[in-house]
Amino acid sequence: MTRHIATLCLCAGLLSGSAGLSQTPDPLVPKTATWDSFHGQLNAQKYSPLDQITADNVGTLTKAWDVHTGDMSDGTGDLPATVWSATPIFANETLYIGTPFYRILALDPATGAERWSFDTKSTLKALTQPALKNRGVAYWQAKDPVAGEACQKIVYIGTMDAQLFAVDADNGKPCTGFGTDGILDVNQWNKTNDKWPLSLLQPPTVVGDHLILGWAGDDWTFEQAPPGTVFSLNARTGALEWTFDTLPASMRKTSGTANVWTQMSADAGLGLVYLPVSSPSPNFWGGNRTEEAPYATSTTALDIETGKVVWSRQWVHHDIWDYDINSAPTLIDITVDGKAIPALIQATKQGFLFVVNRKTGADVWPIEERPVPGGDGTVQGEVYAKTQPFPTKPAPLLDQSVKPKVWAIADAVGFGSCSRLWSKLRYEGMYTPPTTAGEGAMAYPDSAGAVQWGGVAFDPVSQTAVVNTSHIVQYVKLYDRKAYESANNGSGNESGFSPQTGAPYGMRLEVARNWLGMPCWEAPYGELVALDMHTGDVKWRVPVGASQQYGFFMPESWGSPTIGGPAVTAGGVVFIGASMDAKLRAYALASGKELWEDQAMAPAVANPAVYAYKGREYVAFVAGGNTILKDQVGDQVVAYRLPQ
Amino acid sequence: MGSVFSLRQRAAFLLLVASAVGCALAVFAYVTPLTGVNGSLGALIVIGACVALAIGAFGLAFVEHGVWHILLWVLLLFGLIGTAVAGLFLHRWWIAVALGVGLIGLVIDLTLFRRPARNRREERSA
Numbered sequence: 066m067t068r069h070i071a072t073l074c075l076c077a078g079l080l081s082g083s084a085g086l087s088q089t090p091d092p093l094v095p096k097t098a099t100w101d102s103f104h105g106q107l108n109a110q111k112y113s114p115l116d117q118i119t120a121d122n123v124g125t126l127t128k129a130w131d132v133h134t135g136d137m138s139d140g141t142g143d144l145p146a147t148v149w150s151a152t153p154i155f156a157n158e159t160l161y162i163g164t165p166f167y168r169i170l171a172l173d174p175a176t177g178a179e180r181w182s183f184d185t186k187s188t189l190k191a192l193t194q195p196a197l198k199n200r201g202v203a204y205w206q207a208k209d210p211v212a213g214e215a216c217q218k219i220v221y222i223g224t225m226d227a228q229l230f231a232v233d234a235d236n237g238k239p240c241t242g243f244g245t246d247g248i249l250d251v252n253q254w255n256k257t258n259d260k261w262p263l264s265l266l267q268p269p270t271v272v273g274d275h276l277i278l279g280w281a282g283d284d285w286t287f288e289q290a291p292p293g294t295v296f297s298l299n300a301r302t303g304a305l306e307w308t309f310d311t312l313p314a315s316m317r318k319t320s321g322t323a324n325v326w327t328q329m330s331a332d333a334g335l336g337l338v339y340l341p342v343s344s345p346s347p348n349f350w351g352g353n354r355t356e357e358a359p360y361a362t363s364t365t366a367l368d369i370e371t372g373k374v375v376w377s378r379q380w381v382h383h384d385i386w387d388y389d390i391n392s393a394p395t396l397i398d399i400t401v402d403g404k405a406i407p408a409l410i411q412a413t414k415q416g417f418l419f420v421v422n423r424k425t426g427a428d429v430w431p432i433e434e435r436p437v438p439g440g441d442g443t444v445q446g447e448v449y450a451k452t453q454p455f456p457t458k459p460a461p462l463l464d465q466s467v468k469p470k471v472w473a474i475a476d477a478v479g480f481g482s483c484s485r486l487w488s489k490l491r492y493e494g495m496y497t498p499p500t501t502a503g504e505g506a507m508a509y510p511d512s513a514g515a516v517q518w519g520g521v522a523f524d525p526v527s528q529t530a531v532v533n534t535s536h537i538v539q540y541v542k543l544y545d546r547k548a549y550e551s552a553n554n555g556s557g558n559e560s561g562f563s564p565q566t567g568a569p570y571g572m573r574l575e576v577a578r579n580w581l582g583m584p585c586w587e588a589p590y591g592e593l594v595a596l597d598m599h600t601g602d603v604k605w606r607v608p609v610g611a612s613q614q615y616g617f618f619m620p621e622s623w624g625s626p627t628i629g630g631p632a633v634t635a636g637g638v639v640f641i642g643a644s645m646d647a648k649l650r651a652y653a654l655a656s657g658k659e660l661w662e663d664q665a666m667a668p669a670v671a672n673p674a675v676y677a678y679k680g681r682e683y684v685a686f687v688a689g690g691n692t693i694l695k696d697q698v699g700d701q702v703v704a705y706r707l708p709q
Numbered sequence: 710m711g712s713v714f715s716l717r718q719r720a721a722f723l724l725l726v727a728s729a730v731g732c733a734l735a736v737f738a739y740v741t742p743l744t745g746v747n748g749s750l751g752a753l754i755v756i757g758a759c760v761a762l763a764i765g766a767f768g769l770a771f772v773e774h775g776v777w778h779i780l781l782w783v784l785l786l787f788g789l790i791g792t793a794v795a796g797l798f799l800h801r802w803w804i805a806v807a808l809g810v811g812l813i814g815l816v817i818d819l820t821l822f823r824r825p826a827r828n829r830r831e832e833r834s835a
Contacts, residue, residue: 615749616745616750616752617795647745665743
């Protein structure tokens with residue numbers, strides 16, 4: 066499938082790609098326990114070699130401490146609601162956390178006591194998102210720190226209004242050598258379709274002395290939006306080193322986004338940073354972007370030093386489903402048919418796991434281009450992709466080839482509303498295009514995705530990949546401008562409706578539920594899946610968490626939709642929050658058996674952090690909640706360890 | 710010395726006390742952090758239902774008229790079962806247990822209500 070591998074002539078440079086990096090390559094079976102970035106490690110394995118907590122003793126875990134930051138809003142007052150998806154990072158013998166009020170907290174890893182805090186005093190307005198959001202902080206340290214000199218170790222936090230702050234990791238004081246007095250205005254580079262600021266909700270990816278920076282925006286609102294530029298900055302000064310434009314020049318003004326809003330991963334040894342690139346705007350109509358945009362909705366590998374493309378694989382051609390690539394690819398070394406392969410796994414919203422060679426982008430298991438449905442003729446100006454890539458292995462995490470079955474109980478309670486809705490929705494697999502007809506097209510998996518930003522965890526010893534998945538049915542309908550104004554008038558809110566202003570169509574996206582809020586489709590609603598990456602086969606699959614509506618828990622056999630992701634340890638344990646019931650859980654890596662749980666304040670919608678401090682192993686969760694999952698917010702950071 | 714309350718009234722009071730206990734447990738679940746249902750609509754519904762059950766139980770003790778008594782009894786039965794199930798779905802097992810005790814009171818009331826009036830008069834004067 067070389068058609069979609071944009072392999073440029075940098076492969077020679079690739080072999081010497083680590084030159085100039087201040088960081089030694091990360092071994093993929095780590096000898097030391099590192100959790101100094103959003104996904105624990107730059108390879109995004111979310112793996113800890115710590116083995117004090119094991120499958121045998123995890124049931125005795127006790128709460129070491131919990132901290133309430135106070136940085137929380139349920140949206141009923143003056144402030145917008147908060148959505149907090151930070152993973153704590155452990156570095157410099159300290160636990161660092163960013164909050165949705167854009168503060169940095171430095172905590173004692175053993176007690177949770179605050180060592181220092183830093184307040185960006187950023188505006189607390191939802192400028193680009195429906196909520197105040199933060200996914201944590203990033204950490205950098207000089208290769209050869211100079212004793213007594215400030216800012217040899219730096220913590221970074223971004224804000225909704227596109228300011229990147231750098232503070233000394235030892236004391237929280239601004240690093241005046243970075244940007245202007247410790248603040249870099251990233252919005253200075255927002256020159257095209259600057260309808261909103263480049264929101265820095267995801268911390269930068271720190272690779273050597275580079276900060277690789279993406280941003281988030283205001284999806285679904287405008288046809289034309291800022292185009293998805295990725296920036297490389299000097300970690301000490303904030304100076305711009307290079308930029309990478311995900312969209313072709315011809316499309317940057319007429320479309321936009323295809324940004325990188327989630328974490329990236331990197332292989333410092335190969336000198337590559339891997340970008341999970343989102344879809345272009347507007348998300349559900351592509352008549353303004355009919356030419357090829359090969360880096361949109363892709364995994365793209367860039368040379369860390371130059372920002373030049375080494376290879377790129379597009380996972381959705383002409384994306385009109387908002388199937389952003391929403392998680393960092395997980396870098397893995399696997400042995401397939403006796404052959405060692407430096408690979409990566411790219412999980413997608415569609416529930417696919419694409420596995421390719423991370424040096425070249427070539428398939429590990431064949432990825433086939435298969436025909437997909439075209440439009441029904443109701444949408445003007447659209448040019449549909451004729452094929453889409455399908456991995457032959459691993460199997461999809463959920464079956465998106467057929468319409469999910471209606472749940473008879475929800476249908477009965479809804480007096481047949483579910484089956485009536487089903488009959489009005491077009492669905493010929495997940496790539497059924499949006500339509501203006503009937504109630505629209507079914508969107509399954511939903512726009513939030515079968516897999517979210519938690520991505521895939523990987524145990525490099527047993528070569529087991531672990532990923533949580535959600536099974537949610539939505540439906541999307543396009544409205545021509547006149548019909549949109551009519552449909553949206555009088556609703557009193559924008560729930561479900563988004564204008565895509567400038568495009569000929571607005572849209573409405575809804576979860577398929579009956580009047581009581583019951584899902585119209587059958588369980589399970591979320592699962593935890595383990596795969597043997599020698600073969601690509603499923604090792605086990607279990608429902609994860611419990612769904613909750615109005616406080617009522619549904620049977621655990623139904624599972625829960627999840628946002629967030631797992632962490633795995635050498636002790637044979639998988640830790641995960643992520644579920645609607647706001648519980649934190651541990652599972653046996655070998656079998657998927659649930660071994661431990663505890664109640665948190667709100668769903669823990671990021672990956673947990675695993676670290677060792679003064680000889681003891683801890684697992685820490687941020688319970689911050691996410692309105693996509695449930696209207697419950699939290700400000701809790703909680704850490705567990707074994708009893709003394 | 711005999712009680713001023715009949716056995717049937719004492720059965721209704723058992724239901725009343727059970728409902729009050731269920732209500733207290735639901736309030737605790739609603740206001741206490743980290744119960745998993747704190748602040749939830751479901752817990753509020755159970756609180757309201759338990760209050761309604763308690764009022765109904767009070768009425769059961771004093772409504773003598775056959776039709777109204779039967780109607781109240783049936784409503785309380787559905788209310789008890791529904792609220793107990795709601796408690797189970799909140800994972801508040803003790804609410805279901807409390808309402809199970811209340812159900813015993815309701816059953817006692819039924820057995821006494823079905824007995825001839827003469828016997829009930831005897832009970833009252835015992």
